[in-house]
Amino acid sequence: MSLLRVENVTKKFGGITANQDVSFEVGAGKIVGLIGPNGAGKTTMFNSIAGYFPPTSGDIWLNDQKISGLTPEQCAHAGIGRTFQVARTFTSMTALENVMVGAFLINRDVRTARRNAIDFLNFVNLGRFKDKAAGSMTISEQRRLAVARALAVNPKLLLMDEVMAGLNPTEVKDMVDVVLKIRDRGISCLIVEHVLEGIMPIADAIVVLDYGKKIADGKPEEVSNNPQVIAAYLGEE
Ligand SMILES: Nc1ncnc2c1ncn2[C@@H]1O[C@H](COP(=O)(O)OP(=O)(O)OP(=O)(O)O)[C@@H](O)[C@H]1O
Numbered sequence: 491m492s493l494l495r496v497e498n499v500t501k502k503f504g505g506i507t508a509n510q511d512v513s514f515e516v517g518a519g520k521i522v523g524l525i526g527p528n529g530a531g532k533t534t535m536f537n538s539i540a541g542y543f544p545p546t547s548g549d550i551w552l553n554d555q556k557i558s559g560l561t562p563e564q565c566a567h568a569g570i571g572r573t574f575q576v577a578r579t580f581t582s583m584t585a586l587e588n589v590m591v592g593a594f595l596i597n598r599d600v601r602t603a604r605r606n607a608i609d610f611l612n613f614v615n616l617g618r619f620k621d622k623a624a625g626s627m628t629i630s631e632q633r634r635l636a637v638a639r640a641l642a643v644n645p646k647l648l649l650m651d652e653v654m655a656g657l658n659p660t661e662v663k664d665m666v667d668v669v670l671k672i673r674d675r676g677i678s679c680l681i682v683e684h685v686l687e688g689i690m691p692i693a694d695a696i697v698v699l700d701y702g703k704k705i706a707d708g709k710p711e712e713v714s715n716n717p718q719v720i721a722a723y724l725g726e727e
Contacts, residue, residue, distance in 0.1 A: 493518045493678050494539070494647055499548035501534050508534035509545070510702040516647060521669060521679045523689040526699035527722055532682045535699070536649050540572045541565035552647065566595055571645025573636040573653055581625030585616055585635055588624050592642030610638040614668055630661035637668060647678045654685035662688045690714065698722070
């Protein structure tokens with residue numbers, strides 16, 4: 491059964507069509523990769539799903555709730571979580587405080603938010619760093635912290651934006667393990683990623699965008715053999 495349904499979404503910025511008539515689905519408990527060359531429209535799609543702006547046309551559904559047009563807060567309450575790079579303003583806060591920012595969105599009780607935040611830090615293997623300033627953590631730790639913060643809003647679907655970029659192979663494997671653990675909790679993951687060796691082995695499906703349009707959608711092995719996909723990536727080199 492599909493958790494997320496993106497139906498014929500077009501997003502225009504003035505004369506630029508960042509997404510053109512894009513449709514795809516994310517099943518419950520599935521991992522879907524959203525890939526494509528630079529400027530293909532991946533971040534724009536995330537922004538439409540997370541309520542940062544409404545699509546110009548088309549609809550987005552989470553289960554039977556239409557979420558296109560909702561605010562980011564309403565989308566979060568509906569069940570959309572999203573990773574952000576640990577923002578500059580949050581770097582002086584501790585790891586625990588960063589995750590509590592997410593936890594507070596759904597629970598205003600400090601003790602409950604704190605307890606939930608500790609659980610999520612442990613979940614991403616950062617429990618021992620709870621009192622460490624986020625800014626003094628490694629890139630790999632900051633990425634997992636961003637995931638813990640997004641999980642703290644109790645999402646049904648987690649949007650992960652390039653959480654593997656710039657990581658070494660061991661760190662990519664750590665992040666892959668976290669993604670698999672998230673999926674095993676029943677949370678679906680939609681992952682924008684340029685690190686294809688991270689996403690391809692674990693994705694149930696890969697959606698490929700190029701110049702705003704969907705050019706492929708299927709199992710990783712089908713998509714990676716698709717001549718249009720190969721041409722889009724070679725064109726980028
Ligand atoms: N707020 C905006 N205003 C105007 N144009 C925008 C805006 N956001 C994105 N665009 C344009 O839309 C197109 C798609 O951009 P988008 O950032 O969604 O691509 P992307 O696939 O995420 O790229 P990258 O892999 O480089 O992050 C680009 O041409 C971009 O310049």
